[in-house]
Amino acid sequence: MALNPSDQASTGMFFPTQTPGTVLCCTCGVAMAPNPANMCVRCLRSRVDITEGLPRQAVVNFCPDCSSYLQPPNKWLRFNLESQELLHFLVKRLHTRFSRLVTLTHAEFMFTEPHSKRIKIRLRVRREVMNGAILEQPHIVEFVVHDKLCLSCSRLQANPDQWVAAVQLRQHVPHRRTFLFLEQLILRHGAATRAVRIADAPHGLDFFFASRSHAIRFVDFVNSVAPVQYRTDKQLVSHDPKSNVYNYKHTFSVEISPICREDLICLPPKVAHSLGNLGPLVICTKVSNSIVLMDPFTLRVAYLNATQYWSDPFRPLLSSRQLVEYSILDIEPESDIVTVGGSRYQLAYVQVARMSDFSNVFTVKTHLGHLLNVGDNALGYDLFGANPNDMEMDKYKGLVLPDCVLMKKSYEEARARRSGKQRNFKLKRLDIEVEPTGGRKGEEDKRNDEYRKFIEELEENPELRFNISLYKNDNYEPSEMGSSMADAEEIPSVPVEELVADLEGLDIGDGQDQE
Known part of the structure; x- marks a missing residue:
């Protein structure tokens, strides 16, 4: 081990510094670090191609309706484009063919046009050649994307109304505040991405799924965010006596508690005592x-x-x-x-x-x-x-309200002075099939008024928007008039720090896993 100059002076001893030796390449004569082949890297690559026999093109099946990829034989997985999960999926498809020839050390995506139906990945492979020399070389694999509908999407294309399980979500109250809030929670967590169709219904919504397991998962999600009770039922659709296969249609009736935020309640004596x-x-x-x-x-x-x-x-x-x-x-x-x-x-x-x-x-x-x-x-x-007509109040004698x-x-x-001005945020909405009002303007005005009040509640209550994704409104232009400064300070608003960029537009189906 070499000593520092100060240490050498103190000990009076001299230790020469060792430098790595070099040899001449046996082919081109360039000085290089010695290796078992006695060849430089350029000469090794000219004589040996470690990527020989490796595939340069492969095929992957993609379902355009649900944005999922086929993992043979019949499993479909959903990934974002150029995500780490998609890269792992593609490399795993090649691993069985690569592992016998080379060792994979690195992988990354190469840029391709989104509409080109091509996915390119750059790999770095390593292999032992010529008397034990290790050679590393880049290798590009191009995946050709073939469109192919998965089983559930193909059934849906054949019959859009085909469903196996339906979730009837109901709340018997004269407003839709709960469903407006629940809609944002569903969008944030992607709870309804597997829904075949969403339809409006009196006092609630109907969610239709192509699988009973998807409906059960959705009911579990609603049960985790709202106090509900539900019951299930099923109806026989067909029966094959030879194979003993039964086909049912399942229905989940979910009722949400009528108690909402900011309600005034007179507790029953039994509940108050508990x-x-x-x-x-x-x-x-x-x-x-x-x-x-x-x-x-x-x-x-x-x-x-x-x-x-x-x-x-x-x-x-x-x-x-x-x-x-x-x-x-x-x-x-x-x-x-x-x-x-x-x-x-x-x-x-x-x-x-x-x-x-x-x-x-x-x-x-x-x-x-x-x-x-x-x-x-x-x-x-x-x-x-x-004039409250409540039976629970009659049970309390001498109750003074x-x-x-x-x-x-x-x-x-x-807010009346600021009416007509845009807000700095926007919300996504579910694709809900709403029956035509048939010329009843009152129904449409009522929906718009409830949505407006819901937006105002989000501005006033930070706790209410804690679990909701608010997106930046690109069309928002701050007012340049100084006369509205007092109103801007008085009216609560959503801070810019709480807003997220809308990178996906209004597409609510991207980036969710599929089984």
Whole structure:
């Protein structure tokens, strides 16, 4: 081992530095590092071709309808173009033929036009040649893509209405807020990519699948994001007595709980007792696979899972479509700001009056003390002028209802001044077959109004858009007028950091695995 100059001086010894020796190539005479063949790399490649016998072209079958590739004999797999999964799939197709001749060290895609029906990959192969010398060389393989429909797509082409399993998703409420939110969750997780057809239905949607396993997977997904109960049924289509084969059509009837976010609920005595004497007047703050209930007067929170709810179901006293706008006349905080269930609240006493009638002024307790100021508007439930017909309320003797229950801050006036302006984000939509309204303009206007309110809820509630993909709106142009700066600060909006680029346009079927 050679020493440093300082070490050599200290020891008084001299160690010569060793340099690797070189030899002359036996063919061209170029100085080179010695190897078992005594030939330089250029001469070795001129005499030996290690890629001889390796395939330079191969064929891969591709289903254009579902974007999947055939893995013989009959398995179809879905990959993104030029993805690592597709590269592994193609290399694995060649591995059996390569492993007997060479060793594969590297693989990568080469650029090809997307419409060329060609996929090129560059490989680096290694092989031992001439007395043990190791030679490495690049090798390009071109895959010719042949279009071929998979079995499920070919059946669908023959009969578009052919399906094996249907999922009937229903929620018996007068609005479609839940389905608008559920639609975005389905798109984000690709839960309905295997659906043959999606059709609109009264109080819900119908999903049709070509396989019972795909329907079961979709039902499991809905069960993980919403409190549901379901039952199954099947109908015999055909029977082959010789082979003892039965063909059935399966139906899954899935019912979503009618409890929605921002609903006002009067808990049944049995449920209230099981939740530690909560309420009985509570509001729903969040709905996932469980229902989050909160007492707006004490900030007590309870969680109700699907099993607990369906064992003793109940309906909301008032829904979010019955909210009334109030004006805040005075506010007096009662406690400090606290965090309950991941959200911030503050108890306060406020004086409010209906925007449509200032003759009556109410003093009520609210959980929105951290959001409201004098002069603001708020949306709440009018219990002073309402006539609730709820059997659960009759079970509580001496129950005194407040004049109103405030639910959230209102931005209606500021939104009216900003009407007609584009937003900086957009949403994808499922391809749902909607029956024609037959000239009923009310149905179309109702759908548009519900979608508009859903967009506004996404802007107001960051927790609501946490599991939703919001895409950048390329057509959005920020306003250059300075007069709207006050409205822009007042109205909640979606930060640009939460938006993602829409690289796939509105194609909802790309990039999902298929079995």
